[in-house]
Amino acid sequence: MELMVNLSRTTRRGLAGVAALTGLAVVVPAGAQAAPTNEAGTRPVPVVGKAAESGTDEHVHAEAPTAKAGYTGPSALKIVRYNKLYKTGPIPASRCKEVNVSMRTVAGVNKYATQVYKCLYAAWKPILAKAGARSTAAPKLHITTASTVNTRCGVQRMTRAFYCENNIYFPANQMVSLWKQNSTYARTYATNTMAHEYGHHIQEQTGIMDASWWRQRAMKTQSAKLEESRRRELQASCLGSAYIGANRRFYPMTGALYNQWRWMVNNMGDAKGYPRDHGSFKNHGWWSEHGFYATSSTTTAARCNTYESAPARVS
Template identity: 40%
Template structure:
């Protein structure tokens, strides 16, 4: 269950989403060597908007009111009048020595406030063990347009909905399948809007997948586009896991009193953990999903080249650190590899 804190949450701020996408790799004609394009492709959506809201899972269970304790007053005994004469007087009894019984009362322990930094650094999620495969398979549809993207992301989400409940429950959090919106152009949410980035909004417990950028990658290199789309979806779903388990709630409490530099470091810890947890899922399903051979090379290129770049703020982590956390999680398939909250500042720079 998410911890309770005394500090109020910060006002609605930026959404928790994916950082700048990596540059598009290109294959040389007839060869397998990759040429890194230095300029990030910018996709103009032309005002096209695709927003398909999928059915959200579960939702909060019905609230059950706790029984209210009631007291029934017992009437004091009364003496009814009687026609029987009173008994004759008797000698007063001798006083007897009474023994005083002392009962030791133990005061209740005061409620302890959970320290959000300690909560995140020692979370039970890290002890839930290796994630088992759910034999997730890639959708046969590609990512050539918005409707195909919707079908593709729905397939991945179905796998994620089967992979994470056990881990979330073992960590003490209630699992709720997040919603999904696939969009292009612009989108407005309680967490703000976004252009060119996918994100997760805790307020609506919904993942907002921006499709035009990924469609562009897919048209240039289908395998790379699939790996970018797959990893982005796993990353955003991991943000939903952070909020289901209380890690995200604790993050907002830590950020409330943080300095500007401190807030950026907290954001990097949150984002690097989301990428790490996303790759726990991908590593657990690497064989059934087909992240082998050339697809593995494209996944590796993606995670090793994703991260903060000028002029973006340093809120997602360096490409070096992003690759390190991602590779470790892919190999271990264990959330224990994703404790960014106890890592040194250098590992989350």
């Protein structure tokens, strides 16, 4: 039995072009057993059920951007493709440990997720400084039990994590219910989701987010817009995974947790029948592992330059 968890689908409304969701369709293996591999043939088929909220292509109907004077095609391309972020060198291991707490309660989710968030801040701060980022400050973290939140990117249903302009919104109740289904999966999901959202924050602070949204709006065809969205989302996942990989000896992302992580990232992305705005499962897995698997001395943000990648790799 499998189920589609309602932490997933993707929509975004981009006021000022900076909204982005985790928005990843995920299949959760039911029961206590983590799915240890991503072998072809053993991979569960995604069940796209009523939990998925956006059969519509909402990101196309993003709210009008605030004025973004100063971009041109070449200048926006320069920001996304030749960003100083890609020259910042190895990502330091934060040496943060996973906090040993049950996420059976909202308080537990709060503890667990806040720890991951603090670790991400510690690891990324020097990178942001080297990249000449707008700010090296952490985003504001909202662990919320609300069903909707009012954000600068519009009202958002808290069925999934969400990033908007220096804010990470993280739904607590969904994590509790995930924990009750499969605690290893819940740990993996919480860690990976927070890392992905923090990846959006890195994009935000380095100017990539705004420039990418500008490019997306300027694009003429729907397929070009979707490809730009996929480059942005796959990069956020790659950056998140690069952090997890850089810190993997300390967290530690090994054993069952690692197996679950690897399975999960290869089973995330655009589910059948939904907008192709996050990338195929295959490419999501590829970018996640690409970020993660470098040796510690070469785990760099440069590996996550999805804007330089051939279209097939961001399909």
